[in-house]
Amino acid sequence: MTxxxxxxxxxxxxxxxxxxxxxxxxxxxxxxxELPGHGQRCDTPVDPTLLGWSKDCLEELPEGPVxxxxxxxxxxxxxxxxxxxxxxxxxLVLVSTTPKFMTxxxxxxxxxxxxxxxxxxxxxxxxxxxxxxxxxLQLQGRREARILIPRLRAALRTGGVPTPDGLRTGLGILxxxxxxxxxxxxxxxxxxxxxxxxxxxxxxxAGDWLAQALRTDIxxxxxxxxxxxxxxxxAFCRLVSGFLNGCDRA
Numbered sequence: 001m002t003x004x005x006x007x008x009x010x011x012x013x014x015x016x017x018x019x020x021x022x023x024x025x026x027x028x029x030x031x032x033x034e035l036p037g038h039g040q041r042c043d044t045p046v047d048p049t050l051l052g053w054s055k056d057c058l059e060e061l062p063e064g065p066v067x068x069x070x071x072x073x074x075x076x077x078x079x080x081x082x083x084x085x086x087x088x089x090x091x092l093v094l095v096s097t098t099p100k101f102m103t104x105x106x107x108x109x110x111x112x113x114x115x116x117x118x119x120x121x122x123x124x125x126x127x128x129x130x131x132x133x134x135x136x137l138q139l140q141g142r143r144e145a146r147i148l149i150p151r152l153r154a155a156l157r158t159g160g161v162p163t164p165d166g167l168r169t170g171l172g173i174l175x176x177x178x179x180x181x182x183x184x185x186x187x188x189x190x191x192x193x194x195x196x197x198x199x200x201x202x203x204x205x206a207g208d209w210l211a212q213a214l215r216t217d218i219x220x221x222x223x224x225x226x227x228x229x230x231x232x233x234x235a236f237c238r239l240v241s242g243f244l245n246g247c248d249r250a
Contacts, residue, residue, distance in 0.1 A: 001067055001090065001244050002029040006057060008072030008096075009170040010123050010131070012039030014159035015071075018148065018233040026241035033060045035074065037166015039159050048169040050177050054080035058088065065090040067244050072096050072201070072226065073170060076177055079187065086188040091247045093192045093240055096199055096226050098206040099179040099213070109206035113175070120171045124164055131156060135230070148230070183213045191216050192243045196224030196231065 003023065007015050013032035023030045036046040036056055046056045054077050061068070061081075068089050070078025075097025082092045103110040122130040135149050162170075195207040197220050204220075211218040219239060224231035 001027075001248055002031050002062055002064070003067045003069055003093075003240070003244065004031045004033050004061055006033050006068070006070040006074030006078050007035065007038070008074050009035070009174060010038075010127075010162055010167060012156060012159035012162070014039070014155035015152065015227075016229070017152070017155050019229055019237055022234055022237035023241060026237060026245070028237075028241050028244055031062055031066070033057055035077070035166070035170065037169055038162040042160060042163045042166060048172065050076060050080055050173050053077050053173065054084065057081050058085055061088060067091040067093065067247070069093040069095065069240070070097060071229070073174060076173075076179065079179060079183070082187050082189050083182055083185070089189045091190040091192070091244055092187060093194065093243070094210075095194045095229060096196060096202050096207075097193070097210065098202045099183055099210055100177065100206075101174045101202075107178075107180075109203045109209060111201060116171065116174060120167060123162075123167055127161055128153070128157065134226075152230070180213070183210065186214055190243075190247045192240065193218040194228060194236070194239065195220060196226060196228040197222045198224060199226045201226045 005016050007013055013034050016032055020030050034041045036044045036053060046052050057077050058081050068078045068081060075094045078092060079094060079097060082089045098110065100107050101110050103112055132153060135152055191214060193207065193211050193216060195218055197204060207218050221228035221231060229236040
């Protein structure tokens with residue numbers, strides 16, 4: 001099965017490098033899709049809304065039935081694609097995904113706007129240092145961190161720096177997206193939810209809420225943060241490949 005993977009805000013497709021070999025060894029064909037204004041698609045003109053980005057993602061999918069994995073903002077994009085175009089998606093994997101990133105009067109399981117504003121400012125003014133800090137937070141305490149962080153840093157650098165406009169558009173989508181009503185109708189595709197218990201960007205309550213709304217379970221990586229696929233790529237790939245191979249057999 002082909003697995004199309006969509007990265008998060010401020011990153012590019014190279015963030016998935018640690019997954020490529022383990023997925024192939026498990027019989028999964030990885031295929032990376034980059035968000036508009038990110039990576040190698042910095043000049044891609046797209047409607048600056050979640051719907052616009054999801055339509056763009058749909059156009060970037062390879063032919064035939066395909067599994068779709070989305071991480072963080074990429075998870076919101078992937079979820080929108082699967083809800084609106086279930087016939088194109090053979091299975092859906094959502095990683096560290098929330099229906100609503102921002103807190104509000106009726107939603108306490110998100111980030112305060114000031115926190116996201118600060119992260120956006122740091123990304124625009126000190127991109128590489130901010131990504132280094134983010135990667136360190138995800139891998140802190142793991143023996144592999146000293147090896148993996150330099151490799152990822154180099155990969156992300158060669159993968160392309162997002163444009164300021166791409167970052168601002170992504171920030172606007174994070175600020176305004178609220179999928180709570182849409183997900184109440186469920187996703188008509190096989191679904192796997194994955195999250196890190198130590199996530200500082202998406203509270204665990206948001207993951208629990210999404211699992212309940214989508215009427216499924218959520219797999220927790222107890223010692224991982226916002227990027228569980230970086231904290232333990234081999235265990236992550238075993239989980240995902242097992243899920244996808246089970247979908248193929250079904």
